[in-house]
Amino acid sequence: MSNENYNYEKQRQKHQHSQELRKARKKSGRRNTSKKPRRNDWAQLSDEYWEDADLESFERVMPLDENERRRSVESMAYKAEAKTNEAEAENLAPAGQTGVVSEVSSGLCRVQIDGRELLCSLRGALKAEETGFTNVIAVGDLVIVSPDGAERGVVETVLPRRSMLARPDVFASHLRQVVVANVDQLLIVAAWRDPHIWLELIDRYLVTAEHNDLQAVICVNKIDLVADQAEFAAALQPYHNLGFHVLATSALTGAGIAELREVLRGKTTVLAGMSGVGKSSLLSAVDPGLDLHTKTVSEHSGEGRHTTTQVNRFPLAIGGMVMDTPGMREFGVAGITRPELDDYFPEIVAVSYKCQFNDCTHLNEPDCAVQAAVEAGEIAQSRYYSYTKIYADLPE
Ligand SMILES: Nc1nc2c(ncn2[C@@H]2O[C@H](COP(=O)(O)OP(=O)(O)OP(=O)(O)O)[C@@H](O)[C@H]2O)c(=O)[nH]1
Ligand SMILES: [Mg+2]
Ligand SMILES: [Zn+2]
Numbered sequence: 533m534s535n536e537n538y539n540y541e542k543q544r545q546k547h548q549h550s551q552e553l554r555k556a557r558k559k560s561g562r563r564n565t566s567k568k569p570r571r572n573d574w575a576q577l578s579d580e581y582w583e584d585a586d587l588e589s590f591e592r593v594m595p596l597d598e599n600e601r602r603r604s605v606e607s608m609a610y611k612a613e614a615k616t617n618e619a620e621a622e623n624l625a626p627a628g629q630t631g632v633v634s635e636v637s638s639g640l641c642r643v644q645i646d647g648r649e650l651l652c653s654l655r656g657a658l659k660a661e662e663t664g665f666t667n668v669i670a671v672g673d674l675v676i677v678s679p680d681g682a683e684r685g686v687v688e689t690v691l692p693r694r695s696m697l698a699r700p701d702v703f704a705s706h707l708r709q710v711v712v713a714n715v716d717q718l719l720i721v722a723a724w725r726d727p728h729i730w731l732e733l734i735d736r737y738l739v740t741a742e743h744n745d746l747q748a749v750i751c752v753n754k755i756d757l758v759a760d761q762a763e764f765a766a767a768l769q770p771y772h773n774l775g776f777h778v779l780a781t782s783a784l785t786g787a788g789i790a791e792l793r794e795v796l797r798g799k800t801t802v803l804a805g806m807s808g809v810g811k812s813s814l815l816s817a818v819d820p821g822l823d824l825h826t827k828t829v830s831e832h833s834g835e836g837r838h839t840t841t842q843v844n845r846f847p848l849a850i851g852g853m854v855m856d857t858p859g860m861r862e863f864g865v866a867g868i869t870r871p872e873l874d875d876y877f878p879e880i881v882a883v884s885y886k887c888q889f890n891d892c893t894h895l896n897e898p899d900c901a902v903q904a905a906v907e908a909g910e911i912a913q914s915r916y917y918s919y920t921k922i923y924a925d926l927p928e
Contacts, residue, residue, distance in 0.1 A: 628677050628678040629645050629646075629677050629678075629679075630674060630675070630676055630677075630691070631643035631644055631646075631650070631675055631677050632673070632674055632675075632714075632845070633670065633671050633675055633687075633713075633845075634649070634671060635842065635844060635845070636667070636670060636671055636843070639653065639654060639659075640652065640653055641654070643675060643677050643685060648683075650679075650683060650684060651683060651684055651685075652675075652677055652680075652684065652685040653686055653687070654668060654669060655686055655688050655689075658687065658688075658690065664707065664708060665698070665707065665709065665710050666703075666704060666707045666708070666709050667709055669687065669690055670696070670711065670712055670713045671712050671713070671843040671844070671855055672696075672712045672713040672800070672845060673690050673693065673714065674690075674713075675689065675691065676688045676691070693710075693714055695713070695714060695716070695744060695746060696711075696714070696715070696744060697711040697712050697715060697740065697741075697746065697802055697804070698710050698711060698740075698866050699740070699860075699863055699865075699866050700865075705864065708866045708867065711802070711804075711857060712843055712845075712855045714800065715746060715800045715801065716799045716800045717746055717748065717749060717795075717799055717800075717801050718737060718746045718747070718748050718801070718804060719751055719796075719804070720737040720738070720741075720748060720749065720750050720804060720805060721751045721753055721803055721804065721805035721809050721810065721811050721814065722805055722806070723752070723753050723754040723805075723809040724752055724754050724755055724757050724758050725754060725757040726757065727806055727808055727809065729752065729767065730806065731914045731915075731918065732918045732921055732922075733805070733863060734750060735914075735915060735918035735919075735922070736864075736865055736922060737805075738750075738776075739868070739877075740863070740866070742876050743865070743866075743867060743868055743876065748776065749776070749778075749779065749795055750768075750776055750777070750778045750779065751778075751788075751792065752768065752780050753781045753782065753783060754782060754783075754784070754810060755780045755781060755782045755787055755788070756782040756784050756785050764780075767914075768780075769912075770879075770914065770915050774878055774879065779791055783814045783816070783817045786817065789814070789817045792814065792818055793850060796818060796848060796850070796852050796854060797851055797852055798850075798851045799852050800852065800853040800855075801852065801853070802854075802857060803815070803854065803857060804857050804863070806859045807839060807859020807860075808839075811840070811856055811857070812838065812840055812856055815846070815854055818848070818850075819846075819848050819849050819850070822846055823846075840856050840858045840859070841858055842858060843856070843858070844856045865922055865925065865926065869926060869927055869928060870893070870926045870927070870928050871893075873922060873926060874902075874919070877915060877919055879905075880894065880902050880911065880915075880919060883910075885901075887899065887900050887901045887902065888900070893923070894919070895920060895923065902916070
């Protein structure tokens with residue numbers, strides 16, 4: 533076998549191997565057992581496979597520092613995973629009180645401890661720590677705080693996260709930014725109109741939710757602006773077909789709010805979606821008692837619009853916590869490579885075994901079962917389009 537063929541064969545085997553592991557994981561009902569971060573599986577993978585994998589050819593296709601960074605992130609994630617048990621982690625942490633971060637802004641944060649709220653700075657060592665993330669602390673983090681005078685404290689340690697929503701950092705795309713930590717589910721909020729529904733963003737969030745083992749619920753708001761019911765139903769049909777919970781709401785008329793309330797009850801939920809889709813309005817509708825920290829931007833827009841400028845964490849009167857995030861115009865998918873992407877599109881992975889090439893990217897190969905299914909209308913055009921757009925952004 534020529535060197536080139538040998539390398540190709542190795543790559544193919546490696547891809548197949550990881551495909552098999554992922555499929556086995558899916559079969560074992562990982563989705564339903566939830567709360568088992570995927571990074572755990574990376575760690576398992578590293579035992580059986582990183583050691584003897586053809587890393588050399590793998591490394592060649594990555595930026596120089598990328599492999600180093602991934603290994604360090606993975607090993608840190610692995611270590612963090614090893615002590616997910618919070619009680620156990622507390623024993624290892626310095627003495628102090630445990631609290632939850634409810635707000636973060638430039639080097640300071642608010643921590644809720646036993647109903648009290650402390651304004652805290654971060655211990656210097658924390659800032660310098662190499663975590664692979666651009667922010668050391670995020671809303672929802674469990675932290676150990678030592679008191680520092682009345683109503684003040686210093687965050688000594690950030691406890692291991694049981695889950696998080698992360699995205700590539702806006703300024704350094706090779707690093708990840710933790711949007712929120714320790715959440716159960718992601719409520720993906722879109723508006724039918726104003727701003728117009730953007731399915732690619734929904735799909736990006738779905739991939740991220742799956743990658744982070746967060747339950748995803750889709751909420752299409754402003755249904756009072758739906759003019760054509762058939763068009764509305766058609767746009768959302770792919771998500772119904774995939775078994776997602778899709779809510780249709782109007783914060784204005786109250787439609788769907790009771791159902792949304794049930795989705796949020798007793799869970800910790802992060803809301804995400806473009807600016808202006810109605811995230812804060814929905815939360816106010818669900819719980820009129822909420823004091824949503826919003827900022828008037830009338831001086832900019834002239835409309836007296838309230839926009840959320842930072843992540844806020846609130847308890848709901850019905851039980852549960854919600855985290856309102858500022859609108860994100862774009863949302864990059866972090867921590868996934870191109871060959872892994874089809875795994876996050878259940879309807880693509882379902883037919884991809886029929887593709888002629890084992891490592892088919894489903895973009896332009898001949899005899900591609902995925903492209904055929906799109907042409908036959910069996911896979912939604914919009915979903916396939918999202919796949920190609922996300923694929924283009926991912927590292928090899
Ligand atoms: N017609 C209609 N308008 C709505 C609805 N929900 C919210 N709005 C309006 O949409 C605008 C934006 O609502 P917000 O709740 O501030 O949106 P947001 O998603 O929190 O926006 P950011 O905080 O900027 O991310 C406001 O003018 C709301 O009154 C709805 O169901 N129907
Ligand atoms: Mg808002
Ligand atoms: Zn294919």
